[in-house]
Amino acid sequence: AQRVTQPEKLLSVFKGAPVELKCNYSYSGSPELFWYVQYSRQRLQLLLRHISRESIKGFTADLNKGETSFHLKKPFAQEEDSAMYYCALSSGNTPLVFGKGTRLSVIA
Amino acid sequence: NAGVTQTPKFQVLKTGQSMTLQCAQDMNHNSMYWYRQDPGMGLRLIYYSASEGTTDKGEVPNGYNVSRLNKREFSLRLESAAPSQTSVYFCASTRGTSGGRGQYFGPGTRLTVT
Numbered sequence: 001a002q003r004v005t006q007p008e009k010l011l012s013v014f015k016g017a018p019v020e021l022k023c024n025y026s027y028s029g030s031p032e033l034f035w036y037v038q039y040s041r042q043r044l045q046l047l048l049r050h051i052s053r054e055s056i057k058g059f060t061a062d063l064n065k066g067e068t069s070f071h072l073k074k075p076f077a078q079e080e081d082s083a084m085y086y087c088a089l090s091s092g093n094t095p096l097v098f099g100k101g102t103r104l105s106v107i108a
Numbered sequence: 109n110a111g112v113t114q115t116p117k118f119q120v121l122k123t124g125q126s127m128t129l130q131c132a133q134d135m136n137h138n139s140m141y142w143y144r145q146d147p148g149m150g151l152r153l154i155y156y157s158a159s160e161g162t163t164d165k166g167e168v169p170n171g172y173n174v175s176r177l178n179k180r181e182f183s184l185r186l187e188s189a190a191p192s193q194t195s196v197y198f199c200a201s202t203r204g205t206s207g208g209r210g211q212y213f214g215p216g217t218r219l220t221v222t
Contacts, residue, residue, distance in 0.1 A: 043112075043198070043213045044213040099150060
């Protein structure tokens with residue numbers, strides 16, 4: 001069964017510090033991985049897809065199949081990055097599986 | 109395009125009351141989903157509809173029913189609300205079944221059952 005693990009419920013960093021939100025997955029096939037972001041009391045928005053290999057709002061994420069990880073990184077955190085972040089996995093024809101989320105708090 | 113819309117935005121129910129949450133999308137997506145979001149639990153799938161005319165249970169279907177009314181609309185019904193169903197409910201849609209291109213979410217319905 002597919003599983004997505006986000007080990008940190010809360011991550012607090014100072015403004016300008018690097019950020020790394022961890023995501024590990026378990027799936028025997030070739031997954032597609034995503035990061036979603038939810039700002040306070042708003043809907044979830046797609047932030048990144050691993051197949052796009054893009055950088056959005058300064059965030060990047062690399063799929064590491066050996067470590068089964070898809071960590072989200074940003075070199076310099078901004079206050080507006082404070083939000084809830086969800087990692088999600090897609091496999092075959094089944095719905096997305098979400099992790100429990102990590103709340104990022106950027107301290108001024 | 110409005111994307112994914114949900115009604116109502118807020119609702120307070122008493123235990124035992126029933127209600128239907130409405131969801132509609134205007135992106136011609138095939139698949140639609142209902143999630144609930146609870147603190148510390150993340151997003152949990154209640155039901156989904158891979159295509160018009162089909163529905164399947166997700167992780168937490170007990171106490172809920174769904175109807176895929178047409179390609180645009182997917183409703184969630186609570187027949188006899190319980191305090192454990194206090195949550196924020198999100199509807200989502202995607203073109204394919206697996207969500208490989210990413211899911212689009214509605215604004216959510218905040219439900220309180222007293």
